[in-house]
Structure formats: C-alpha cells, structure tokens
Amino acid sequence: MIRPRTLAHVCATGAVLAGLTTLSLAAVGDGPAAGPEPTTRLAGSTVPFTAAATVRTLAASVSKLTVQVWLAPNEAAAQRYAAAVATPGDPLFGHYLSPARYTARFSATPGQARGVASWLRGTGFSQVTTDPERNYVRATASVAVIDKALHTQVGYYGDVREYAGGLSVPASLAGSVLGITGLDNAAPAVTAARPARGKAASFPCSHWYGQHYATHLAKIFGATRFPTQLCGYSARQLRSAYGYSPAYSGRGQTIAVIESGLTPYMFRTLQDWARANGIAAPVAARYRQMAIGRGDDCGDPFGVEEQTDVEAAYMMSPGATDLVVGGDTCDDGDYGLQALFDADTAVLDGDGGQPLASIVSNSWEGFSENQPAFMDDVEHALLVRAAAEGVGMYFATGDTSGVLTPASDPYAIAVGGTSLGIGRTGLVVMETGWSTGLYTATRHGWAFQGESGAAGGGPSMLWAQPAYQQGVVPAALARVAGDRGGLVRTIPDISAVGDPYTGMAVGMLMLNASGRPTSYSQTPVGGTSLATPIVAALVADAQQGMPRPFGFINPVLYQLAGTSAFRDVDPVTPRTASQYRAIACSAAACGVLSLVSFDDQAPGMPGYTGQVTAAGYDTMTGIGTPNGLSFISLVRKLEG
Secondary structure (H helix, E strand, O other), rough: OOOOOOOEEEEOOHHOOOEEEEEOOOEEEEEEEEEOEEEEEEEEOOOOHHHHOOOOOOOOOEEEEEEEEEEEEOOHHHHHHHHHHHOOHHHHHHOOOHHHHHHHHHHHHHHHHHHHHHHHOOOEEEEEOOOOOOOEEEEEEEEEHHHHHHHEEEEEEEEEEEEEOOOEHHHHHHHHHEEOOOEEEEOOOOEEEEOOOOOOOOOOOOOOOOOEEEEEOOOOOEOOOEEEEEEEEOHHHHHHHHOOOOOOOOOOEEEEEEEEEOOOOOHHHHHHHHHHHHOOOHHHHHHHEEEEEOOOOOOOHHHHHHHOOOOHHHOOOOOOOOEEEEEOOOEEEEEOOOHHHHHHHHHHOOOOOOOOOOOOEEEOOEEEEEOHHHHHHHHHHHHHHHHHOOOEEEEEEEOOOEEEOOOOOOEEEEEEEEEEEEOOOEEEEEEEEEEEEEEEEEEEEEEEEEEEOOOOEEEEEEEEEEEEOOOOOOHHHOOOOOOOOOOEEOOOOOEEEEEEHHHHHEEEEOOOOOOOEEEEEEEEEEHHHHHHHHHHHHHHHHHOOOOOOOOHHHHHHOOOOOOOOOOOOOOOOOOOHHHHHHEEEOOOHHHHOOOEEOOOOOOOOOOOOOOOOOOOOEEOOOOOOOOOHHHHHHHHHHHO
C-alpha cells in the first residue's frame, strides 16, 4: 500500500512522462507558533520509526549540525520542459537550458531564497549561504537552536542520530521549502561489491570463463564440475565484450563521477592500472578532481568505489575527460546523502553558463521508497533540473533485490547488473541477470544460504509509469500489490556487468601508515557501481562529435528496445547447460568452498522480491546491455 502523502498528477509534454505522479509539500496543518507567526508542518517530513522509538541519548545542546533547506522550484513547469527537451520529435527536443536560465525560469525566486535565509538567521543559525542557482540555503546551528526553530527533537534513536515528530517552518515560507536535510547521520551507502577473502586456496580463479574447472564436487544441477570464479576481467576483455572501438573513445566529452571524498593518488592508480592492462596511458589534462567543502578530511569511505568508477569509465571512454567530484566526508547528514546531493548540485550549477559535465555516473544509492517523502522531492528536483540542462544522471540500482532511490525516479537512468561470461577469445559465452545464490559445501552436499547479491530492480511504489516505458515494460512487471492503481515506473532501464564473481580486476594502490603508496595490486570487484560507469562511458562514446549532449536518454533508449542496439539477456532455465548455471568459489575467495548459482530468483528464496530475468524487458537487466557499435550508431541516429 502506498504510504500516505500528498500526490499531484502532472502530464508532461511530448507524451514522455504522461501520467507521472509527482510530489507536493503543501501545508498540511498549523503547528506551534514561532514568535508571532504560525508554523506549518512539512508534509512528508515525518520519520516513521521514531514515533515508537525511545531517545537513548539526546544530542548535546552545544553540538552543531549543518542543514540545507531545499528551495521549492516551479516543479510542474520545470517537469514539462524537461520532458519536452528529452522527447525525440518534440519542437523543444535538445533545446537545453543553461544553469542560469533554468534558475531564472524555474527555481525559487530571489525573494523566496532571501526569506528562508532571513528566517534561519533570525532563529539563531549562522554561516547562512544560498546555493548560486538557488537549489538550497545552507546554515549551521546547535541542536538546541534546530529543535526550537523546526519544532522537532534531534536525538539518538539506537545508534542513529535522527529527529522526531516531523519538521515545521513559518507558514509564510511553506511554499518555498521543498525539504530539510542534514539532521540524521550514518555512513553513506556504496554499491561496490567484491567477494570476501578467506585463507586456504583450493583451486585457481579463471582469467576467462571456463579456463579452470573445480572437479569431484557434490552433484548439483546434474553436474559434479563447474567453472571456477573469475580472477577479474581485464580492460581488454571487457572492451571486447561491449564492442569498444577506438573510433568512438568519448573525445570531447566530460564524465563526472560522484564520490564521497577523494582517493589519494587516484590518477597514479589509474596509470598503474592502464599499464597492467596493456592499454594506453591516461592523459593528465583529461583528468580533474573537485572537492566539495572539506573533501576527504574525515576519511575516504568510497576508496574502492572511486577506483572502480574511474577505471571503468576510462576503460570504455579513454578520450573523455574524467571529472571526479568528491563530496564532503565530514558532512554525515542523511546517511551521507547531503554531501552526495551537493556533489551532484555542483555539477549541475556549473559556472552558470553550462554544467560541468553532460554525463554523471552515480554509483551509490539512497534509501528504499519508504524514506521521508521530502527526500523524494529533493532527488526529483535535482533530476528534473539535470534533464532540462541536458545532463544524463546514471544511477546504480543497488546490490540487493528490490527498489531503491534515486534510481526509481522517472528522470533517473537506472543501471542494473548482469553475470557475464567472457570466453578465451573475448566473446560473450554467457550472460544472465545478476542474482546469485550461495551454496556452501557440507559433508552431504550443498547447503543453500540464500541470495549472495543481486542487481536492484522492480516496480516503484511511488511513481506512475512514464510514457517512455509504455508498450515496452510488460504490465505484469509494472504493477505493485495493494491499492496502487495503474501501471508504475519499473527499474532498471539498462544494464552491464555487475556480478562480483564475474567482475572487473580493479587496480588499487596500497598505502603505508603515513599515507604513501607502497605497492599496486588488483582485486575482482563488481556491483551495479561497476555497471553504472560502464554504461555512462559507452553513452559518452556515442555522444562523441554530436552537436549537443544526449542528456536524459531514457526516451531514446526505450524507442530502441528490441533492436540490435541491445544484447538481450537470457534467463537461466533447467535446460541451461550446467557450466553456465553456477561457478565454484574457492575457500581463498569465499572463506569456504562454495558454489555460486546464476539468476537464482525463486518465490521460496528468503528475500525474494519478484524480480525476474526474461526475454525482452525484465526487472534485472531492463531493456538489455549496450551492443557495441550497433548501440552507438542507433543512438546517434535517433539523437541526430
């Protein structure tokens, strides 16, 4: 059942997003008075679990938090424009706005921004600043000041800092405020997944699918021998699998990869990785880093993530400029999302004249769709702005079954994952949706342990089906249980390799206690965080030399569904040959002798969410994986 919220139905022009359900933060009632002026509770600001939870320890009144009051744009008009510029055949197709022009047309007004800033200063906040393109007003205050100003109670509920009772603002500002972030905390979520490492080796990993076999195993799937786990594919192997051509290397394009913090010596790591993989060295002039706020002063939680993102993007688009944007790791607001939102916002703001990149790879996810509703509003506002500016926002769908935000938003390009077998000659010999089951060896055979990992996906409980999915997504995959009527947004949209057991060999520098590099090594890494920069980079290749960026590309991708632009991904069935149903994982990689089964989704499996791999569109891989030069040529033709 859809959670209670205020819903508004907006019909987008160009028939791209007709019937899209959007969100409103209209006033839902008056709260306590703030001075002489009544206050209004922000709809969607309640955190459900705090209602029944006990505050273990109140945050100290002297502690300070930095919050961001996100300003409400003219959402309906902005969404209509964003839909039009993304729709082939619409008169506005490709007529993107500069950040400054978007702000002038659709952002909150200067007066609204001043009103919010004045209220914050008047209630005791300091360091009050407004984002250059009026996305938010940022301010710092003690918890005591925040509690009084927002009519809430910030405290510790279990081990998490959170607020109780919702948030209130002056009634006169209710129409100006989209949401308020920065009050809760925890480590940011990343999607990079890699097999755990044990001690004893029992058989070698394979450099290509089927190079080595584990034999004399307990019988399962009708066999006693299975290919061994991959060591991690090289850049050359993955380029071969996706049909990379030097003629389309992303020249002249910029790919922004969004991280939390910046990994030390990342460019040197990229150089070492390119050398180890036998591909051309990266060019320093086409590599840039940008730190938001204090950057990585409070650590580097995205270390493996960043190395995966940068190397994968360079692998498929070596001629593009890589812009690595590191969010402020000292900003732990909203499980680290506030810092990631700010990194995305910096790209979209650009210099006012143009955004910093037209392709943004986001290998992170937020929460499930039961998060406070204003978080959906904040994410949606950023994604609509991106589409209107001609910026494609690629989001990982996550590494477990189910639907996560922001990938489920209709303006996100949601990237799922596959399990991929690349043979000795570089050709694809097996590919299916990434949903692996884990079996561990026992005296009597195999014990099933449940899901080992999966690409996120499925029907959204928040968003109606956008028009670009109509006629492509089967109705059975676009319905949710309960009283939600009509068809809904379904993810993913597109996919690439994500299974860490068939993942990429990621290069890493080892650092000593003083932070200096001492050695280089490679380890197999996967996750939809690997798939996302691969897809983003292949789009950059297709965008090379075109008169304008592709921006929000979903309407074009779905028009190409079922064509040679995509490689359809096959489900595993009882008729699938045993060597393509599972791989053996040694104790060195998995801690205990294990068998990892592919496309393992069944109603009886714990945590099953109904995802499937199937012919055509499916909820593991979307419309499929990019099919080399055919993908590039057909996308270019439609975008032409």
